[in-house]
Amino acid sequence: MPASESRPASLDDICARLRSAGCVFAEEEAQLLLSAASSAAELASSVDRRVAGYPLEHVLGWASFSGLRIELDAGVFVPRVRTELVVNEAVALLQADRALAGCEGESPAVVVDLCCGSGAVGTAIAARIPGIELHATDVDPAALDCARRNLSPVGGTVHAGDLFDALPAALRGKIRVLAVNAPYVPTGAINTMPQEARLYEKRASLDGGPDGLDFHRRIAAGAPEWLLPGGSIIIETSQSQAAQTADIMAGTGLAVRIVRSDELDGTVVVCHGRPPA
Template sequence: MHADDETRILPSQADDGVVRRLRAAGCVFAEDEARLLRAQADGDLLDALVTRRVAGEPLEHVLGWAELAGVRVVVAPGVFVPRRRTTLMVEEATRLARAATAPRPVVVDLCCGTGAVGLVVALRTGDVELHAVDVDPAAVRCAQDNLARVGGRARTGDLTAGLPHELRGRVDVVVANVPYVPTDEVRLLPPESRLHEPVTAVDGGPDGLGLVRRVLSEAASWLARPGHVLVEVAAHQVPDAEQAARAADLVPRTVRDDDLDAVVLVASAR
């Protein structure tokens, strides 16, 4: 860039009121967020969106969308926002769905939230039968909006209790992005998560593995042979999570991605 060009550009950036407001509120990527917000609205509506963000609302809730593995998904206020680390689960689940022996693999997304994981797996795999379940009606409405593009179905229910009975023994891949933060550590989460996402989406019980154990135990009888359950865990939880898989008569293995800071337990039917 020519020095004269830099002189002309920097003052306009310095005078950018949106960036200043975001930076003052502690937004590390204020310039990027300002660009996204401006693409969404202008005038009074832009000001309203910036005000919501400055007040601490997650950017994805303000925008109304989030991105997972390059796919944009609808996000509603109060619904868990998919994290970048979950890309590892998507990649592994896609590989397993593509390897399924059924002509039309059955994929189930438990604790689905926005339905982002199941949606991306379906888009990457091709023709799948996709079912999603969440206990939160707001999440189910959001997931149904997202899954409509691939013909998927979202239902309200408590884990596998929300699945149609005819799927038992036919499911090729279960993905479950369940909460795995120990109860005593929830208070340490960033305010965006603690204040704007349901506690049921982040609190995994005393050791963080309460729902992981339930998913492994309940999903085992729904699996085809072969069939697989995938859950995210923290690195220090791997031994206990693998033991939970073995207790459910499943064979565990662990997939890691240090760049994403992600660990996925894959538990397979015998």
């Protein structure tokens, strides 16, 4: 229905349309759409797009993540609540470092948000641990544009390229925390994903290869030479794939543990390199 023919007159009208389209949190979404619209025409257009299946975050132009508003353009991977576990584990490691060593005279910890998408993970880490040296990488130009807007206020630097190829050579052997949310959906499972992801997020941001673990293998192979002695990788995976991801990481000499949060419905593998000799 064209926007000109759909001008919801009230919150109840919008909720009814959203519910009929299958939106579980119709009232909350309606409130957000109402507050974001600057005119009746813009509101009508936004509701039309949401009813048509566009992700709410793409309609609004931002996603809520770890208590922050992350700017988001159409087609860019939407950060999930479960990925906040990557942030929490990274923050815990960095806080432990500071408590052990103290901040005075210490070089800033180098943190890399690999496969950063919109830069949500790096932005959230930097917001909670000021003073880190933050870098982020991705191959998608649209995602990189969002990442630059999100990371600039927290002092992050964004690099375009494939995994470690994007990073400056000067970072080799200096990364304290490598935070990773690389694609891990098995190719054959993409067609079973919700419409919002399947149709409106780029396949390259989802597809992890036949078993979903292609990127995890590549990251495990390349990461050790980039980590500071004793540095860590925190990599998101699924609950069903966690043991395989852990085995892949352990196979390159990293010490691994699986962390699960039922509250966030998130699973990560935390990997530690060898400590300094």
